[in-house]
Amino acid sequence: MIKNLIINVINNYINIAILENNKLVELHNNININKRIYVGDIYIGKIIYIYKGMNAVFLDIGYNKYGFLNYDDIGVNYLSLKNKKIIKIKNKKNNVVDIFKIGQYIIVQVVKDTIYNKGPKLTCKITLIGRFIILIPYSKKQFVSKKIKQKKIKVKLPYNFGCIIRTLAKKEKIKKNNIKLEIYILLKIWYKIFLKIKNKKIKKVYNNNNIFYNIFKRKTINYNNIICNNYKLCNEIRFYLYVLDKKKIKLIKYYKNKNISIFNKYGIDKQKEILFGKYIYLSDGSNLIIEQTEALNVIDINSNMINNYNAFKVNLLAIKEIVRQIRLRNMGGIIIIDLIDINKKKYKKKIYYAIKKEMKNDDIKHKILPPSKFNLIEITREKNSYFINKKKIKIKNKYIYFNIKRIENFLYNYYIIKKNRNRIYLYVHPFIATYLKYGFFSYRLKWYFKYNKWISISSIYSFNILEYKFLDIKNKCIFADVVE
Numbered sequence: 001m002i003k004n005l006i007i008n009v010i011n012n013y014i015n016i017a018i019l020e021n022n023k024l025v026e027l028h029n030n031i032n033i034n035k036r037i038y039v040g041d042i043y044i045g046k047i048i049y050i051y052k053g054m055n056a057v058f059l060d061i062g063y064n065k066y067g068f069l070n071y072d073d074i075g076v077n078y079l080s081l082k083n084k085k086i087i088k089i090k091n092k093k094n095n096v097v098d099i100f101k102i103g104q105y106i107i108v109q110v111v112k113d114t115i116y117n118k119g120p121k122l123t124c125k126i127t128l129i130g131r132f133i134i135l136i137p138y139s140k141k142q143f144v145s146k147k148i149k150q151k152k153i154k155v156k157l158p159y160n161f162g163c164i165i166r167t168l169a170k171k172e173k174i175k176k177n178n179i180k181l182e183i184y185i186l187l188k189i190w191y192k193i194f195l196k197i198k199n200k201k202i203k204k205v206y207n208n209n210n211i212f213y214n215i216f217k218r219k220t221i222n223y224n225n226i227i228c229n230n231y232k233l234c235n236e237i238r239f240y241l242y243v244l245d246k247k248k249i250k251l252i253k254y255y256k257n258k259n260i261s262i263f264n265k266y267g268i269d270k271q272k273e274i275l276f277g278k279y280i281y282l283s284d285g286s287n288l289i290i291e292q293t294e295a296l297n298v299i300d301i302n303s304n305m306i307n308n309y310n311a312f313k314v315n316l317l318a319i320k321e322i323v324r325q326i327r328l329r330n331m332g333g334i335i336i337i338d339l340i341d342i343n344k345k346k347y348k349k350k351i352y353y354a355i356k357k358e359m360k361n362d363d364i365k366h367k368i369l370p371p372s373k374f375n376l377i378e379i380t381r382e383k384n385s386y387f388i389n390k391k392k393i394k395i396k397n398k399y400i401y402f403n404i405k406r407i408e409n410f411l412y413n414y415y416i417i418k419k420n421r422n423r424i425y426l427y428v429h430p431f432i433a434t435y436l437k438y439g440f441f442s443y444r445l446k447w448y449f450k451y452n453k454w455i456s457i458s459s460i461y462s463f464n465i466l467e468y469k470f471l472d473i474k475n476k477c478i479f480a481d482v483v484e
Helices: 176-196 211-218 231-244 246-251 268-275 308-328 345-361 398-417 430-437 443-451
Strands: 003-010 013-020 023-032 042-051 056-060 067-070 077-079 086-088 105-112 121-123 133-137 142-144 161-165 203-206 225-228 252-254 279-281 287-292 296-302 333-338 366-368 376-381 425-428 456-459 468-471 477-481
Touching: 023 268, 023 308, 042 067, 067 105, 133 176, 176 203, 225 231, 231 246, 231 252, 246 252, 279 430, 287 308, 296 308, 308 345, 345 366, 345 376, 398 425, 398 430, 398 443, 398 468, 398 477, 425 430, 430 443, 430 456
Parallel strands: 003 225, 067 121, 142 161, 225 252, 296 333, 425 456
Antiparallel strands: 003 013, 013 023, 042 056, 042 105, 042 203, 056 067, 077 086, 105 121, 133 161, 279 287, 287 296, 333 376, 366 376, 425 468, 468 477
16 A cells, blocks of 8 residues: 655645555644644633533633643642642642632643544643654653553653553664653653743643644654655754654655646546535445535445345445545544445455454544444544545535536526537536535526526546536537546
């Protein structure tokens, strides 16, 4: 499998796409380098409200929404601004009222991004996450990932620092020098943070907004190419790759062409146009219907197949596209997949293992339950940011408008200028077909009132998004057009 990471920088906004065999599987759109809050950011926060019932507090961290700190996220100690000392919590059964006061300033870290109208989730357990090591200030303990069977790995750290040795330290057979270098970098970051903690003032003391380092340290760097259209950023990525794995530096390539955008060059823009609608059409004629809400995501597989084995094949084909859509739209919470009914247990098992295999490439924490007796598969997936849906991607772009305008020009010429009264049939790409028929007062209905003729619209899966064809009653082509 060929896996490419494409980075498109426009002013202060970064767009990141991950392609697997030239298919778009992940998209991180309009990441604002300057403004957005990131998981891992460290703040001096001021306690605004103490919620006794939830045993939690709300803090002002200088963001437009208050942060939420639960009692369980305080830990056995926390960093106070008074002389920069650690305050130990003696009685673990305490209430937040016994620990904090309104107006108090404390050091907190973001552990969960803002989701919808909810503010960021915070913790007092400060950690700095690297690729191989998680550094824990004010701790003397060293932990090793449970996935590492040989648990004799130890590293040298200064006094009052602990760490967690991550699975990648063993999995990728990293040399001790790489770990030492990362420890040095993380310690340097911590001392810079410590120097910023001087007075009682709401502010950010550590900015974890380097999206590239975050992607590289949480994922295995198994890309074939990392292509970026910003020269300065290419050098930054080279530095991080040098720290993480010297051999990977050759992967980064600078995209120089200013005439064709990098997303257009690698076909990402075209894929975006098709992939974020409510209806997703598959190669065998079946389709997916995707409905997204804050709490629940529902994916329904539709087909005319009745045979048990054929239903299995349709489900199996749909699974690949479903996993792709889950990653693309960054679905979080509960995801329900409504399979086409199959009775045999062996087919259900195969579908279950197929979806588990496809979801292995997804780095977000998730859990998959086997198909129920009602042929439903339930997936729970961690919410880590806003999901992407058709409202966030501008589907109504110049290409679609251009295509519809050309179709309308033909209809005007056919019915008004040439005064034909024969019925005609329109064949277009599935995405355009859905768009023309969508809504109560659709384009098709407008045409009916305008020309007093009902236009039959059908989908051709092999068509380009800008391709269309008109046929008469005898199935003869009246007009066909395509823009390459």
